[in-house]
Each structure stands twice: as C-alpha cells, then as structure tokens.
Amino acid sequence: MTLSRRLLLGSLAATGAAGATLAAAPATASAAAPSAAPARRPVRTGFDRLAADGYRLLDGRTVGIVTNPTGVTADLRHIVDVLHADARVRLRAVFGPEHGFRGTAQAGGSEGRYDDPATGLPVYDTYGRSGRELAEIFTASGVDTVVFDIQDVGARFYTYIWTLYDCMVAAALAGKRFVVLDRPNPVTGRDAAGPVLDPAYASFVGRKPIAQAHGMTAAELARLFNEEFVAADAGRRVRLETVAMSGWRRGDFFDATGLPWVPPSPNMPTPDTALVYAGTCLFEGTNLSEGRGTTRPFELLGAEGIDRRWAAAAGELTLPGVHFREAYFAPAFSKFEGRTVGGVQLHVSDRAVFDPVRTGIALLVTAKQVWDGFAWRPDHGIDRLTGSATVRTMIDKGAGTDEVVGAWQQELARFRALRRRYLRYP
Numbered sequence: 001m002t003l004s005r006r007l008l009l010g011s012l013a014a015t016g017a018a019g020a021t022l023a024a025a026p027a028t029a030s031a032a033a034p035s036a037a038p039a040r041r042p043v044r045t046g047f048d049r050l051a052a053d054g055y056r057l058l059d060g061r062t063v064g065i066v067t068n069p070t071g072v073t074a075d076l077r078h079i080v081d082v083l084h085a086d087a088r089v090r091l092r093a094v095f096g097p098e099h100g101f102r103g104t105a106q107a108g109g110s111e112g113r114y115d116d117p118a119t120g121l122p123v124y125d126t127y128g129r130s131g132r133e134l135a136e137i138f139t140a141s142g143v144d145t146v147v148f149d150i151q152d153v154g155a156r157f158y159t160y161i162w163t164l165y166d167c168m169v170a171a172a173l174a175g176k177r178f179v180v181l182d183r184p185n186p187v188t189g190r191d192a193a194g195p196v197l198d199p200a201y202a203s204f205v206g207r208k209p210i211a212q213a214h215g216m217t218a219a220e221l222a223r224l225f226n227e228e229f230v231a232a233d234a235g236r237r238v239r240l241e242t243v244a245m246s247g248w249r250r251g252d253f254f255d256a257t258g259l260p261w262v263p264p265s266p267n268m269p270t271p272d273t274a275l276v277y278a279g280t281c282l283f284e285g286t287n288l289s290e291g292r293g294t295t296r297p298f299e300l301l302g303a304e305g306i307d308r309r310w311a312a313a314a315g316e317l318t319l320p321g322v323h324f325r326e327a328y329f330a331p332a333f334s335k336f337e338g339r340t341v342g343g344v345q346l347h348v349s350d351r352a353v354f355d356p357v358r359t360g361i362a363l364l365v366t367a368k369q370v371w372d373g374f375a376w377r378p379d380h381g382i383d384r385l386t387g388s389a390t391v392r393t394m395i396d397k398g399a400g401t402d403e404v405v406g407a408w409q410q411e412l413a414r415f416r417a418l419r420r421r422y423l424r425y426p
Contacts, residue, residue: 063146068097069263080101084121097159145176148179153187180222182217194357195388224418285384307342321351322348326344329341329343
C-alpha cells in the first residue's frame with residue numbers, strides 16, 4: 001500500500017455492550033502417535049460457521065457486505081457469489097475497500113461505483129470515505145445490516161482494519177446493524193509488539209492507539225473498537241455482532257489453518273510477506289525501496305549505492321529467527337523502477353522467535369549507519385507508520401536498536417493490558 005497516497009487521507013440504535021456474539025466452537029484433537037502433533041480439524045471461518053447455521057443471523061435482514069477478493073469459502077468460492085445465489089439471504093449491496101471489491105486496483109486506489117457483472121449487485125466505493133459521508137452511502141444502499149469479511153495481516157498500518165473502524169462508525173451514525181465474520185491473524189495472535197499510535201498522528205494508516213503489530217483478529221479488534229473508540233466518533237456504539245472462527249488457536253500461523261491464501265492486496269502475495277510486513281513496511285517512510293515491483297515485496301529492501309555492508313551490519317546483530325542476504329534487484333514499478341539496486345533480503349529461519357518490528361527498526365538503524373544516502377521521506381510519513389516522531393528522531397540522534405525499542409515498552413504494556421480484555425481464542 002503506497003504511503004504517499006494514504007498519508008494524504010490522514011493529514012453506533014445504541015447498546016450498552018459490545019453486542020451479541022456467536023461463540024467459537026472448541027477445536028478438537030484426534031488420537032495421534034506420541035511423537036506427532038495432535039490432529040486437528042481445519043479452521044472454519046466466521047463465514048463458514050454463518051453458512052453452516054443457515055444464515056440465521058441474517059434472517060429477515062437486508063444485507064450489504066464489505067469485502068474484497070479474500071472473502072472466499074474453503075473451496076475458493078467468493079462469499080458474495082455464494083450469498084447472492086442463496087434465497088435465504090437478501091443481499092442488496094457490496095462495499096469495496098482500498099484495491100476494490102474484486103481487487104483490480106493497485107495501492108492507493110479503488111474501483112469506484114459500478115454494478116458487479118457477475119451478480120448485478122451495486123458496488124459502492126468506501127476507500128477514502130468515513131463518517132457522515134460513508135453513513136450516507138450505507139443509507140442510500142437501502143441495507144439495514146452491514147457485514148464485514150476481509151482478511152487482515154496483523155499490522156496497524158494495513159488499511160483494512162481502519163476500513164472496519166470507519167464502517168463501524170458509519171453504521172452507528174446510520175443506525176445500521178454491523179456483523180463481523182472472523183478470519184485468522186496470519187502471523188498468530190500470540191502477542192502485541194511495537195509502538196502504540198499517538199492520536200496526534202492519526203491517519204488512514206492508523207486511526208486509533210493500538211500497537212504496530214496488534215496480535216488480534218478482525219472480530220477481536222471490532223469488539224475493542226466498539227467499547228473503546230466508536231462512541232467518541234459516532235456518539236454511540238454500533239449494534240455489533242461477531243461470528244467467531246472454530247479451530248483457530250492464538251499460536252497458529254496461516255499454514256496451520258488449512259485455509260487457502262488469497263493475496264489481500266497486490267503486494268501481499270504470500271503469508272511470508274505478512275510475516276515481515278509489520279517491520280519492513282517502515283521502509284515506505286524512507287527513500288529505500290521496500291521491494292514493491294519485485295516478487296518479494298517487503299522481503300527485499302534496497303537502494304542505489306547500497307552494497308554488501310548493510311547485510312553484514314544487520315547480520316552482526318544476530319537478531320532472533322532471521323538472516324540477511326546481500327541482494328540486488330530491479331523493481332518493475334514503484335521506487336527505482338527499472339534500475340538495479342543493492343540491499344538485503346530477509347530470510348526468516350525461525351518464525352516462532354522472529355520479531356518483525358524489532359527487525360524493522362534494526363534495519364533502519366543499520367541502513368542509516370552504512371549508507372550516507374539514507375533519508376526519510378520529506379513528508380515524515382515514517383511518523384504516521386510508527387505512530388509518533390519518536391523512532392525517527394531517536395535514529396537521527398544515533399540511538400541503537402535496543403534504545404529505540406525500549407522507548408515504547410511502557411505504552412506497549414498498557415495496550416497489552418487493554419487488548420487482553422477483548423481476546424477470545426485460546
């Protein structure tokens with residue numbers, strides 16, 4: 001997602017509770033040899049469980065859905081196509097986020113207003129819209145229930161969670177019911193990491209004070225948003241209902257779910273990309289390439305004039321779970337389009353101990369140390385990504401990785417305590 005486009009964007013009948021919840025069924029294990037991991041049923045998404053329940057939660061409702069290409073069933077049918085073909089559901093509208101409902105737009109773009117050729121349904125564009133403007137779109141669509149089903153990747157600056165938030169606020173303003181169908185956090189939900197957003201730096205890459213790697217699912221975030229923030233922006237909470245997954249555990253990476261990976265955005269091709277994204281996306285705030293225009297976005301980083309010294313300096317830090325390879329590449333688009341640059345490729349060797357945020361900070365520190373061409377973007381977009389000016393100013397003053405990471409520990413501890421109240425999976 002291109003920072004320059006996003007940063008320009010930055011520059012619910014009420015209920016007293018977060019809303020009703022369709023609880024997750026517990027995962028079960030079958031017998032296995034003592035040396036083998038217990039066999040488990042595949043994860044069932046919120047949509048899978050909604051469908052298995054005969055769509056009772058949507059009975060008698062006129063429905064609109066916020067989704068994109070990741071809104072698929074286990075056999076890769078799009079949920080809009082499934083719902084449209086089912087007489088039990090009155091689906092009347094689709095709402096598309098950044099990149100669009102069918103995913104045809106690149107970073108910082110959307111598909112606009114059109115009628116979907118496959119279903120004939122009107123598709124409304126939510127990208128760049130919030131508050132009363134978005135509430136008016138919900139009202140004009142004629143729906144009384146807005147459903148959200150999009151795969152997130154676990155990072156504060158990935159815009160889909162702020163589409164979720166903006167839609168919750170708009171639904172509250174418009175008096176609509178809001179339903180979140182849950183999907184896994186692909187990089188696990190074990191813990192939160194990184195700095196917490198200072199509200200003074202709020203933008204579409206971070207509306208509210210959550211950690212850079214939040215360690216939550218969309219439904220968990222929705223519950224937190226509704227209780228902590230929505231009323232301040234809408235005057236009341238939204239009528240929220242969530243449909244939990246079954247079979248997902250907080251320590252599960254995406255490949256443990258049995259679910260198909262559909263790229264949530266054009267530069268998030270694999271779960272490996274999501275694994276590093278919460279750290280290396282920080283390079284969007286610099287003059288280095290973050291690997292857009294290559295087959296390994298956010299795993300390849302570099303610029304003209306960088307040589308083997310960067311990989312060597314990063315390797316000397318012996319960061320847990322990751323190795324750095326000297327790399328050269330020529331992006332097909334974005335920064336340094338068609339020009340060969342030097343830099344590093346991240347190779348995650350142990351994802352259980354790998355810390356993407358700490359790694360991202362270490363790479364910023366070492367890049368500035370070994371390359372005299374290093375610069376922040378003139379708009380200080382790095383501040384919106386990290387959530388304040390602290391990281392930028394500390395690195396400029398020569399702070400090392402440990403010192404920078406140490407600066408956010410108190411605010412992170414407070415967010416972790418808040419976050420625990422809204423977690424729902426073991």
